Amino acid sequence: xxxxxxxxxxxxxxxxxxxxxxxxxxxxxxxxxxxxxAEAAGLSKPNLLYYFPSKEAIHEVLLxxxxxxxxxxxxxxxxxxxxxxxxxxxAQRKLALSRDYPRExxxxxxxxxxxxxxxxxxLRTDLRRMVDEKAAIIDAWAKAGKIAxxxxxxxxxxxxxxxxxxxxxxxxxxxxxxxxxxxxxxTVFIETLITKVLRP
Amino acid sequence: xxxxxxxxxxxxxxxxxxxxxxxxxxxxxxxxxxxxxAEAAGLSKPNLLYYFPSKEAIHEVLLxxxxxxxxxxxxxxxxxxxxxxxxxxxAQRKLALSRDYPRExxxxxxxxxxxxxxxxxxLRTDLRRMVDEKAAIIDAWAKAGKIAxxxxxxxxxxxxxxxxxxxxxxxxxxxxxxxxxxxxxxTVFIETLITKVLRP
DNA sequence: CGTCACTTTGACCACTTGGTCAAATCAAGA
DNA sequence: TCTTGATTTGACCAAGTGGTCAAAGTGACG
Numbered sequence: 386x387x388x389x390x391x392x393x394x395x396x397x398x399x400x401x402x403x404x405x406x407x408x409x410x411x412x413x414x415x416x417x418x419x420x421x422x423a424e425a426a427g428l429s430k431p432n433l434l435y436y437f438p439s440k441e442a443i444h445e446v447l448l449x450x451x452x453x454x455x456x457x458x459x460x461x462x463x464x465x466x467x468x469x470x471x472x473x474x475x476a477q478r479k480l481a482l483s484r485d486y487p488r489e490x491x492x493x494x495x496x497x498x499x500x501x502x503x504x505x506x507x508l509r510t511d512l513r514r515m516v517d518e519k520a521a522i523i524d525a526w527a528k529a530g531k532i533a534x535x536x537x538x539x540x541x542x543x544x545x546x547x548x549x550x551x552x553x554x555x556x557x558x559x560x561x562x563x564x565x566x567x568x569x570x571x572t573v574f575i576e577t578l579i580t581k582v583l584r585p
Numbered sequence: 586x587x588x589x590x591x592x593x594x595x596x597x598x599x600x601x602x603x604x605x606x607x608x609x610x611x612x613x614x615x616x617x618x619x620x621x622x623a624e625a626a627g628l629s630k631p632n633l634l635y636y637f638p639s640k641e642a643i644h645e646v647l648l649x650x651x652x653x654x655x656x657x658x659x660x661x662x663x664x665x666x667x668x669x670x671x672x673x674x675x676a677q678r679k680l681a682l683s684r685d686y687p688r689e690x691x692x693x694x695x696x697x698x699x700x701x702x703x704x705x706x707x708l709r710t711d712l713r714r715m716v717d718e719k720a721a722i723i724d725a726w727a728k729a730g731k732i733a734x735x736x737x738x739x740x741x742x743x744x745x746x747x748x749x750x751x752x753x754x755x756x757x758x759x760x761x762x763x764x765x766x767x768x769x770x771x772t773v774f775i776e777t778l779i780t781k782v783l784r785p
Numbered sequence: 786c787g788t789c790a791c792t793t794t795g796a797c798c799a800c801t802t803g804g805t806c807a808a809a810t811c812a813a814g815a
Numbered sequence: 816t817c818t819t820g821a822t823t824t825g826a827c828c829a830a831g832t833g834g835t836c837a838a839a840g841t842g843a844c845g
Contacts, residue, residue, distance in 0.1 A: 393812090393822070411699055415616030419803060432823055434804065491698055494753070498691055498698075499611055501756050508760035516761045533781075539774035542758060546750030547743055553694070556701050558742060560708035561716045574739035581733075581781045593792070593842090619833060632793055634834065792841070801832065811822065 398436050400426040402450075405443040410491040413499060414444050448496065448503060451489050456512065458482065459541070462519050468526040469583050476544045476575050483552035484568050490552035516541055532583040540582070547575055598636050600626040602650075605643040610691040613699060614644050648696065648703060651689050656712065658682065659741070662719050668726040669783050676744045676775050683752035684768050690752035716741055732783040740782070747775055 390398070404425035408417045419440050423430045437443045458478035462471055483490050501508055520537035527534045551558060551571055558567050590598070604625035608617045619640050623633045637643045658678035662671055683690050701708060720737035727734045751758060751771055758767050 391812095391821075397822090413613050413616050413695075413698075416613045416699075417615075418801080420801085429824060430803085431805080431825085435822070438804095440803065494694070494698060495613075497754050497757050498613075498694060499616075501760070505756065505760065508757055512757075513761045513763070535777060536770050536774050538762060539770050542750060542761075542771075543747055543774065543778065545754070546746040550742060550746030550750075554697050554745070556705065557697050557708055557712075560701070560705065561713045561742075562738065563713070570736050570739050571742075574736050574743065577735060578743065578778070578782050581784070582778050584781070591791075591842095597792090618831080620831085629794060630833085631795085631835080635792070638834095640833065786845105788843100788845090790842095790844105792839105794837105794839075796836090796838105798835075799833095802830080803828105804830105805828080806826090807824105808826105809822100809824075812820090813818100814820105815816100815818085 394436070397426070397428065397432075400428070401433055401436055401443060402447060406447055406488045406492060409444055409447060410488040410495065413495040414440075415499075445503070447492060451493060452504065452507065455482075455489075455493065456515060459515060459519055462522065464522040464525070468523075468531045469580065472523070472532075472540070472544075472583060473576060473579055476548060476579055477572065479544055479548040480551065480568070480572060480575060483548050483550075487552035487555055490549050494549065494553045530585060533585050535582060544579075547571075547578075594636070597626070597628065597632075601628070601633055601636055601643060602647060606647055606688045606692060609644055609647060610688040610695065613695040614640075615699075645703070647692060651692060652704065652707065655682075655689075655693065656715060659715060659719055662722065664722040664725070668723075668731045669780065672723070672732075672740070672744075672783060673776060673779055676748060676779055677772065679744055679748040680751065680768070680772060680775060683748050683750075687752035687755055690749050694749065694753045730785060733785050735782060744779075747771075747778075 401422065404422045405417075407425055408421045411417075412421075417440075419430050419433060422440075422443065423433045426433060437446075458475055461478070462475050466474075496502075496504060516538065520541065523532070523535075523537035523540060526532045527537070551567055555567075601622065604622045605617075607625055608621045611617075612621075617640075619630050619633060622640075622643065623630045626633060637646075658675055661678070662675050696702075696704060716738065720741065723732070723735075723737035723740060726732045727737070751767055755767075
């Protein structure tokens with residue numbers, strides 16, 4: 386029998402989560418402070434703790450929200466589609482995530498860098514299961530001669546690496562490119578790369 | 586007229602730097618504490634501060650040591666070598682760094698994720714200069730028809746992404762692969778990938 | 786063995802941190 | 816308007832933080 390959230394609750398919870406995403410994605414869990422988050426959310430610290438019981442709770446909600454959508458692009462890889470087009474589309478969806486949700490990508494990167502203490506079991510079960518499943522599809526395509534015979538797990542890793550790099554290492558990419566916008570070139574490059582790799 | 590370090594100094598400074606690398610690479614600068622580092626080094630906190638004036642100083646030495654060797658693999662890319670072999674060798678050197686120095690890779694990743702506050706100017710000058718220089722070499726190879734015509738900057742980014750992924754996301758890679766060792770497969774996959782991408 | 790520079794540490798400090806609480810303020814429906 | 820529940824905050828706390836310091840301990844060399 387939970388009550389529906391008031392307008393103020395909605396606004397402040399959203400502000401806190403946005404602020405938390407900003408701060409956590411940059412400094413990691415331990416490197417972030419409630420004061421930072423409160424300041425970024427435009428609230429006082431006690432007020433922030435009126436909406437979330439602890440620092441941990443904010444982080445937890447953010448990670449949950451992230452995991453909810455993080456695997457969607459891979460989930461959509463369809464065994465009945467045209468193989469090269471399917472993998473290409475997957476990579477482009479993943480790259481779009483990096484472009485449109487770089488903070489989420491960095492939040493995830495921080496969690497993994499710290500040893501994934503909060504999501505390790507999910508990685509070992511849900512993620513592993515889905516990757517194995519999709520790898521089997523890719524492997525079947527290869528065995529059928531529809532694409533080149535590449536290691537499907539490392540193909541998936543390479544797509545993760547290539548796409549997330551543009552979000553996680555954004556500052557380095559931009560430092561090297563100067564003014565030039567990264568994502569147009571990245572889109573073309575990754576498409577070329579995958580096409581060539583998969584050509585039988 | 587600086588005195589040569591005693592045996593004890595050598596041992597303790599090395600222990601502190603190793604401990605600092607362990608801790609900073611996992612939690613980032615702000616997420617790490619002197620107590621953690623001191624404990625990992627087997628020293629008391631005041632004793633640690635006898636060898637380094639501050640937390641910042643330890644981190645600074647580690648970053649300096651890192652940058653000293655981080656660009657060596659790229660620096661070695663030789664315009665007079667055989668193009669495909671040169672790029673392949675570069676990628677393999679970089680992958681070996683990930684395998685043999687994963688903590689250094691994660692230290693770097695943490696610094697970049699946090700916005701590269703301590704090395705941004707180096708990225709914008711030294712790194713950018715070297716990447717532009719090597720990109721020009723790759724471009725010349727492409728124009729000469731020796732390799733395919735790919736965007737050289739994104740080619741370099743892709744090698745960074747692919748290789749560093751195995752160090753930075755090690756825990757995720759292993760969670761997905763289970764017992765299987767990542768680097769053998771990665772070596773083969775990356776070699777295949779680059780060969781195919783560069784084939785004219 | 787004595788000495789002196791090098792090393793180590795316990796006690797301490799100011800500041801930050803995550804979190805609490807009672808009291809004050811505010812908003813909306815009766 | 817009044818009431819009541821939702822919201823906000825200043826003051827506060829215990830633990831953790833980076834860092835200091837004087838004093839004690841130790842090693843190497845004459």
